[in-house]
Amino acid sequence: MAKKIDLYKLEQKSLSKIDCNNHLNQFLKKDEQYQWLKEIDKFALTNSIYNLDSAFQHFFRRIKQGETPGFPKFKSKKDNKKSYTTNFTNNNIEVDFDKNKIKLPKLKWIKCKLHRNFDGKIKSATISQTASGKYFVSVLVEIEIEQKSKNDNIIAFDLGLKEFLIDCNGKTVDNPKILYEYEKKLAKLQRQLDKKKKGSKNRNKQRIKVARLYEKIVNIRKNFLHNISSQIINENQIIISEKLNVKGMVQNHNLAKAINNVSWHEFTRQLEYKSNWYGRTFHQIDTWFASSQICSDCGFKNQEVKDLSVRQWQCPNCGEIHDRDINAAKNIKRQGLKELSVA
Numbered sequence: 001m002a003k004k005i006d007l008y009k010l011e012q013k014s015l016s017k018i019d020c021n022n023h024l025n026q027f028l029k030k031d032e033q034y035q036w037l038k039e040i041d042k043f044a045l046t047n048s049i050y051n052l053d054s055a056f057q058h059f060f061r062r063i064k065q066g067e068t069p070g071f072p073k074f075k076s077k078k079d080n081k082k083s084y085t086t087n088f089t090n091n092n093i094e095v096d097f098d099k100n101k102i103k104l105p106k107l108k109w110i111k112c113k114l115h116r117n118f119d120g121k122i123k124s125a126t127i128s129q130t131a132s133g134k135y136f137v138s139v140l141v142e143i144e145i146e147q148k149s150k151n152d153n154i155i156a157f158d159l160g161l162k163e164f165l166i167d168c169n170g171k172t173v174d175n176p177k178i179l180y181e182y183e184k185k186l187a188k189l190q191r192q193l194d195k196k197k198k199g200s201k202n203r204n205k206q207r208i209k210v211a212r213l214y215e216k217i218v219n220i221r222k223n224f225l226h227n228i229s230s231q232i233i234n235e236n237q238i239i240i241s242e243k244l245n246v247k248g249m250v251q252n253h254n255l256a257k258a259i260n261n262v263s264w265h266e267f268t269r270q271l272e273y274k275s276n277w278y279g280r281t282f283h284q285i286d287t288w289f290a291s292s293q294i295c296s297d298c299g300f301k302n303q304e305v306k307d308l309s310v311r312q313w314q315c316p317n318c319g320e321i322h323d324r325d326i327n328a329a330k331n332i333k334r335q336g337l338k339e340l341s342v343a
């Protein structure tokens, strides 16, 4: 990396990734100062060089476009997330599900907690250390996915703050209660952290506490989202929701809302790729569609429902009584089906 920057400063040219790899093997590994490089497996180094290379290519592209970007940065030692990726070759990565062990290059067999079983060909493993100091290995595997058998079920839903999800049949899914408690606790720990002196031992201890709880929350949320998205994909052939309002998401300063936004985003992502995997149709309608204000029975548009505090309303045209969210989900369903039939 330093070599790349030096070279650029001297000659305004770039070192290719192959040159970089050669430089590493011919010089750096023989240099006493860099003896530790030998302890790291070669794929991890090569992958780092390739990542570095794409950062530099991006840098040169911007220069060509007449910009003056900053140099790609060295990864800070204070960087909270540290990771490297290593590729599979000659069974250098193996997982033993009975003994709860994983074999990694240069590290041999290590005891670990395996989150779930998998089949398939191992392609690579990414080893990372989280902010709280825990190590994680994620293994990339290649598998053949069998499409699910088709059915006639259609589901449309609205994502909310009070309930996580409200569908067109009136079914709701609540956020896990435990999360609410943990999030309150997290806010408290965070406030305590802010009061601790910068650079002190106590601050570091507190930082780890915050990071641990944060990781716990992220994991519970992820599990929760996976369970629901899998269930929806299992049961329905067509899945319809509203596009998320990205602009509104960035501007949000409320913590609970911000966390929800992240969940909605992740949930949508899961539905999208799982639909692709299993041969389902996932469709998102545009947000400008006034799903809340339209009567799902007669199509009358009731402007008064714009007010978010209106939870229930009676249609002035046909007299039907609506729950705000269920009515919205019904409209999302109708609009989605309309768009799908045109497409």
Ligand SMILES: [Zn+2]
Residues within 6 Å of the ligand: 295, 296, 297, 298, 299, 300, 315, 316, 317, 318, 319, 320
């Ligand atoms: Zn009506």
